[in-house]
Amino acid sequence: MKKIIDVNYIDNFIELITDLVFIKSADGKYLYCNNLFCKFLQQDKETIIGKKNYDFLPKENALKCSKEDEKVLINGEVIETEDTVFFQNDIRYFKTTKQTIYDNNEVLIGVLSITKDITENKQYQLIYEDNNELLEYINHETDTKKILTKIVNLSEKRNANLKCSILLLDETKVHLKNGTAPSLPSFYNEAIDGVEIGEKIGSCGAAAFKKRRIIVENINTHPNWAPYLGLTQKANLHSCWSEPIFSTNNDILGTFAMYSNKPSKPSSFQLELISSYAHLAAVTIEKENKKIEADIQKRKQLEKDLLEKTDDLQLFKQVVENISYGITITKADEENKLVYVNKAFEHITGYDKKEALGLNCNFLQNHDTQQKAIDIIKHGLDNNRKTQVELRNYKKDGTLFYNLVNISPVYDQNKNVTHYVGIQKDITQEKKQEALLSEQSKLASMGEMIGNIAHQWRQPLSVISTAATGMQIQKEFDLLEDEEFNKACNAINENVQYLSQTIDDFKNFIKNDSVKKYFSLTHSVEKFLSLVSGTIINNNIEVIVDLDDAIQINGFENELIQCYMNIFNNAKDALINQQEQIIIIKTLVKGKKAVISIKDNAGGIHLNIINKIFEPYFTTKHKFQGTGLGLHMTYNLIVDGMKGDIKVKNTNFNNKAKNFTGAEFIITLPIS
Numbered sequence: 001m002k003k004i005i006d007v008n009y010i011d012n013f014i015e016l017i018t019d020l021v022f023i024k025s026a027d028g029k030y031l032y033c034n035n036l037f038c039k040f041l042q043q044d045k046e047t048i049i050g051k052k053n054y055d056f057l058p059k060e061n062a063l064k065c066s067k068e069d070e071k072v073l074i075n076g077e078v079i080e081t082e083d084t085v086f087f088q089n090d091i092r093y094f095k096t097t098k099q100t101i102y103d104n105n106e107v108l109i110g111v112l113s114i115t116k117d118i119t120e121n122k123q124y125q126l127i128y129e130d131n132n133e134l135l136e137y138i139n140h141e142t143d144t145k146k147i148l149t150k151i152v153n154l155s156e157k158r159n160a161n162l163k164c165s166i167l168l169l170d171e172t173k174v175h176l177k178n179g180t181a182p183s184l185p186s187f188y189n190e191a192i193d194g195v196e197i198g199e200k201i202g203s204c205g206a207a208a209f210k211k212r213r214i215i216v217e218n219i220n221t222h223p224n225w226a227p228y229l230g231l232t233q234k235a236n237l238h239s240c241w242s243e244p245i246f247s248t249n250n251d252i253l254g255t256f257a258m259y260s261n262k263p264s265k266p267s268s269f270q271l272e273l274i275s276s277y278a279h280l281a282a283v284t285i286e287k288e289n290k291k292i293e294a295d296i297q298k299r300k301q302l303e304k305d306l307l308e309k310t311d312d313l314q315l316f317k318q319v320v321e322n323i324s325y326g327i328t329i330t331k332a333d334e335e336n337k338l339v340y341v342n343k344a345f346e347h348i349t350g351y352d353k354k355e356a357l358g359l360n361c362n363f364l365q366n367h368d369t370q371q372k373a374i375d376i377i378k379h380g381l382d383n384n385r386k387t388q389v390e391l392r393n394y395k396k397d398g399t400l401f402y403n404l405v406n407i408s409p410v411y412d413q414n415k416n417v418t419h420y421v422g423i424q425k426d427i428t429q430e431k432k433q434e435a436l437l438s439e440q441s442k443l444a445s446m447g448e449m450i451g452n453i454a455h456q457w458r459q460p461l462s463v464i465s466t467a468a469t470g471m472q473i474q475k476e477f478d479l480l481e482d483e484e485f486n487k488a489c490n491a492i493n494e495n496v497q498y499l500s501q502t503i504d505d506f507k508n509f510i511k512n513d514s515v516k517k518y519f520s521l522t523h524s525v526e527k528f529l530s531l532v533s534g535t536i537i538n539n540n541i542e543v544i545v546d547l548d549d550a551i552q553i554n555g556f557e558n559e560l561i562q563c564y565m566n567i568f569n570n571a572k573d574a575l576i577n578q579q580e581q582i583i584i585i586k587t588l589v590k591g592k593k594a595v596i597s598i599k600d601n602a603g604g605i606h607l608n609i610i611n612k613i614f615e616p617y618f619t620t621k622h623k624f625q626g627t628g629l630g631l632h633m634t635y636n637l638i639v640d641g642m643k644g645d646i647k648v649k650n651t652n653f654n655n656k657a658k659n660f661t662g663a664e665f666i667i668t669l670p671i672s
Helices: 007-015 035-041 059-075 119-140 144-158 186-192 204-210 223-234 268-290 292-308 313-320 343-349 371-382 428-476 482-510 521-531 533-538 557-577 630-641
Strands: 020-024 030-033 079-087 090-102 108-117 162-169 175-180 214-216 239-246 252-260 326-331 338-341 387-394 400-411 417-426 517-520 541-546 552-555 581-590 593-600 645-655 658-670
Touching: 007 020, 007 030, 020 035, 059 079, 059 090, 059 108, 090 119, 119 144, 119 268, 144 162, 144 175, 144 268, 162 204, 162 268, 175 186, 175 204, 175 252, 186 223, 204 214, 204 239, 204 252, 214 223, 239 268, 252 268, 268 428, 326 343, 343 417, 371 387, 371 400, 400 428, 428 482, 517 521, 521 533, 521 541, 521 552, 521 557, 521 581, 521 593, 533 541, 552 557, 552 658, 557 581, 557 593, 557 630, 557 658, 581 645, 581 658, 630 645
Parallel strands: 541 581
Antiparallel strands: 020 030, 020 108, 079 090, 090 108, 162 175, 162 252, 214 239, 239 252, 326 338, 326 417, 387 400, 400 417, 517 552, 581 593, 593 658, 645 658
């Protein structure tokens, strides 16, 4: 069907559209354009009209655009395209709709193009994809050099004409050594290897010294780079932006830098990428430094040694006195008093031996130490069993630290328990690292959130567009009655209000509001379903709810909604191949607990993996779809954050006279 436009009103027509709009003749010359298009090109209309793509766009993009115009003119069909344009030293992403248009006499005017700038959404999508890919790679790859090189390569892929490097702080903490910089000349890498950090030493040396980002837009005129101009000019490097890489305890590990072959400053998106890549480099470096696997083997060997040397505590003391783990020995009696602590225990707790000996280890506890952990220790002692537990302990100065404790009974020759040996490890930094990875996971889930918003807005935007276009056509032919006008305006207003409400819903969900308060469990489920309603419709999922409206919870509503979303996203992906897609949500009260059941008909979870799904990094998805942190984070939010419990099992159920099999997540929360 031909698109007819009154040439007398073309300018008014294209100015009503909130995207870039332009019309070109059959020979490719610009005939009309709106003010937004002029603003984008930074030209006035008089300059643009009569010119062609090649006068304003990069050659590659201009050629592609001309071919698309030819296709529209030949086939007469509407086409949609997505394009990446390197324009004015920046990468921009656009979605364009093209179609032929005719005047009132059905004479061809040319090709109408409506172009939406989707750069911001695309950039968030790229950050989401990069974090997913790199977190998965960090989890499975053991070669630190390979991981850092992958980070650099991915950064360069996202930034045209930029070269990136990672420098690592050496053992002395005063020199930077090469980490990886595959695109920089070897002579440059060799020259800066071992450079001493300092306030005015280039960009990376200054960033490591000052512990903050250093942006040098022009190397050729900046005093920090004056001693190195011969080197940078030979390497054709003319600007450098450097981000310090921090450990979880805020120590400098190195720097992540981007170099340009001309003087320039970074865009806001490039600054986001620099920060993101520096965080991922920090995760990689700390993983290498901690040598987790080596520590585990060392601890296992220590436990074996302890069991073999119970007859000679003096020999045992020589073995453990200088080990990095805290070692304690207590008597196996009712008081369980300490009879020995090593130097590492003193270092970890801040108490010296004289202060600690004769006390029960519970002197490190406080009112917030979880009773469940204490009960596990008591049960292990009562039954002479090996026990491992994580405790919230406090140092002498009152500082909180997380203590991973292994307790083993020591037997005499008659197989009577005489003592208990405790091996303690300060895992505070690991807990911080886990928090960092959770933040990375939230960033990655932003892609899912954007998708939900898109699904929510598609239908109301369609209604608004249809109503506005209908009024325009009726007005053009003098057919617009007051009743139809009011009806269309009401429809537009209702859908605008709906869009405004969805903005408020998503804004309230993503804001950092970790305040414990009473809230309705039914209301939290309804808010969650509102946030994902577009995804539910788009995937043809049938959601069945059976809610007890009287249940009130004292906890963190947004965190609970995040848990619903994590479970929902896993169910949605598992249901994709099912002919009928069903999710059932039920709430009820059992004793003094509120129970939330979420089950699907996706066939259930394989018995070989069902006990692993709450473990960090465990995922059955492709590496570009999941990081393995969603359900682990859900477990932590429910168990640690809200003092509840979460379990999963396979279940059979009946719906509409049909039998189904699926997974059922059961969340149990205290009511008060």
